[in-house]
Amino acid sequence: MKNENKVSTYENPFLPEPARIVRTYHLTEDVKFFQVRIADMEKALSFKYKIGQFAMISVLGAGEAPFSISSTPSRPGLLEFCIRKTGIVTEAIFRLKENDMIGIRGPYGNGFPVEQMRGNDILITMGGLGAAPLRSVLLYCLDNRDQFGRVILLHGAKKPSEMLLREEFLSLKQRQDLECHLSVDKDDTGNWTENTGVVTTLFPKIENLVPSSTYALVCGPPVMYKFVLKELLKLNIPKDQILMTLERRMKCGVGKCGHCAIDYIYTCLDGPVFTYWDVIHMRELI
């Protein structure tokens, strides 16, 4: 016997909201910036998220994938994403133009522990696409500048043309309340005025850090973690104050599809933000 009517009064967590691409442009050759607004204005404003959370974006005919939110909840209404072209869904996203529609649902994941971070110094180390989730943190800290101690940014890229949000970060250098250090492995332009060398060469520039009151946030390519973590441990930052955000295959975002399972946790519910202690403790994390 067919039951024609949906009986539920529950919200369906799998249904996306139609959203419009407001602005999009290339950040690097294979990374694009997307500014998105949920079509329903009320829902756009009530989309409450925390720094470090992610959303599921779907493109009609291509599929759905998880993406870190790069904007800050301190500036509601618009959502921003830095997306790298890596597969079928992202290729479809890359073909979209301003005013095109996508589906969006979320926010998902634990996000960074803002409450705990308040009142402490924040040391952000990013490389490559790691700028996508950590930009959200940086902007949030700057928007709520009085709530945090020192804010330090270390950002590394292979070469200037591959540095995500280069102009945005360069302009931040003028701020007195932010210690902003940028570096490229190799300068192929000849007019790079910042540091040259891998991102860990920026660590000596940090002076008088008080490790017990510092939260270190790291995101970048796998190879970066190894070296950056070494530096952070050298600085004596407690293992549970080193925070990183990780990538996994996800199909649902709500702890049902199983793809992001690690040990007894689901990255989409209990992550994507983990402490360094979690990483040691749960062997499969990185």
Add this chain to the structure above:
Amino acid sequence: MNNGKLKIGIFELTGCAGDALLILDCEKELLDIFKAVDIQVFLMASSEVTDEKLDIALVEGSVSTEKEIEELKDIRERAEVVVAIGICATVGGIQARFTDPKEWENKYKEVYGDIEMTHTKAVPSKPIDAYITVDTYLPGCPIGKDQFLNLFTRVVKGNLPERYPRPVCVTCKYNENDCLLNKGIACLGPLTEDGCGSICPNHNVPCFGCWGPVEGANLTSEYHLLQEKGFDIEAIKKQMANYSGTKLVEFFKQLKKESK
């Protein structure tokens, strides 16, 4: 002709043309297919051929002559996306089972004798990715209707299907068959890509691998399992070789080493 529709070519190299036939057999959907795209080349349906740029080329059959190598390279140059359809194109098919050059030459002589080919030269059969980059694969012998329509509806919207190769056992379990291996029957289900709907095991006939080897197949384990169950190892190798084309050559070499 430019009507904003995607330009598609369906090409047949060496094979039985069964895949092209299957496309024509999508009777219910055929009108919609022709409406949705602009089919430029499809010898099975029309002798009209153009040499315009294509958005998508579906290539069936293995590469068996020098002429076909040229033809294939030309297809790659003309087409934005190349899809290998059917196991002849994806793994080389039955005609690629003689992978050893010496063996191939002997077989060739046996069949053709000393007849000289004038218009082209025969070469050992290979899957199309031996010569060109392939964007996605649609295995099958012939390809499955549902999988073809999935591929087709996706590419028409500009997206490749998300390829998720899995062994025949997955569908076989959905169909609630008892595992034939457990019944002591030499079934190649775990080594073979799914898509057929486990049609043979559904009728208690073991899978003989016609969809080609699945990515990540554990050949060593299955080989030893069948050996333990008392099957003739040469017969098993033959069975495995039937539809695996050039893709299991390394495995067979390794077996040879082991048995020495």
Add this chain to the structure above:
Amino acid sequence: MKIVKLKKENLFPFLEEISKEADLWAPTKVESDRHKFQAIDDLDQIDIEYTRTILPPRKIILPPTINMFQASDKEYKEDFSHVSKKIIFGIHPCDLHGLLIMDNFFTHEFYDPYYMESRKNTLLLGHSCWPDENCLCKSTRTHIIKEGYDLFFSKIDDTYIVWIGSSKGDDLIRAKEDLFEEDISDKDIKKYTEWGDERDKAFQTEINFDSLRDLMELKYDDPLWKKVGNACLACGSCTNVCPTCNCYNIQDRPVLGENYSEIKRCWDACTLENYSEVAGGENFREKRSDRLKLWYTHKFQVYITEYGKPGCVGCGRCISTCPVDINVKTVGKSLDGEKVDSFWNRLDKEVTK
């Protein structure tokens, strides 16, 4: 709890009556030796003397493929066409426990309407069973059931003792009240407890599940994992037949000639090669041993920590399914230090000789 009695010959009239209101599903015999749950047109199809079906009854609640919604540029239309009123008759205690775990899982943190709407429209009529050599439910303490069913039929000779587990179950009885008897005699009770004792003795396999939680942790790098990894055919069967596996994949399938896609939800299996592959090709669990470790972590460890009982309900399906003997019995016993005779052990000797 309310308990009534039903004579064997009254079972079919009762099922006849209640199947007027809903689709009746029950175990049926396929060929000579296998059973599966099927929608019943003719009550004679039912074969209640079964040990286990190939797939667990979760397939009735959430079939291998469903449509979740229709997606277009402007809107998303929910599709709940897999939901209908159903009654499943003949579920064994282990499978009822399996569904209880699924209920728990699909309402944990986020409510999954695709499972739950279907589940809420399904009545579960359990049935007593007799173990074979692969039944492990006594070790997992799922051989008895106190909740989760609407009715439970314990067969004692030519009579059923019918336990009423829910208000809806009670309604079913009321629909054909005259078929049932109220008073359970002392003789019935004696027969029932004797039957229970006999059944307890009939279990042939025992596994110490309590120690497995810690053993999974302590033996994380045990050579066992390499051995099972070498033998695993990555066919996904253990996962597909498991009553507590829930993984799925989502596909966007455009509809030919239309401007919308059907968003499909299909079963997935963590033991398959590409399960943990992300866009760009990186596979977080390329090794079969890593995938098996995840599966066993979920069966032996996670649920004990989360819900106080193992994720395995002891149904024995993985034991009767896996062609290379990787199952809760051999892996569990091995972790516990026992030497087991299995293909994966023999293969290890074969390839390392």
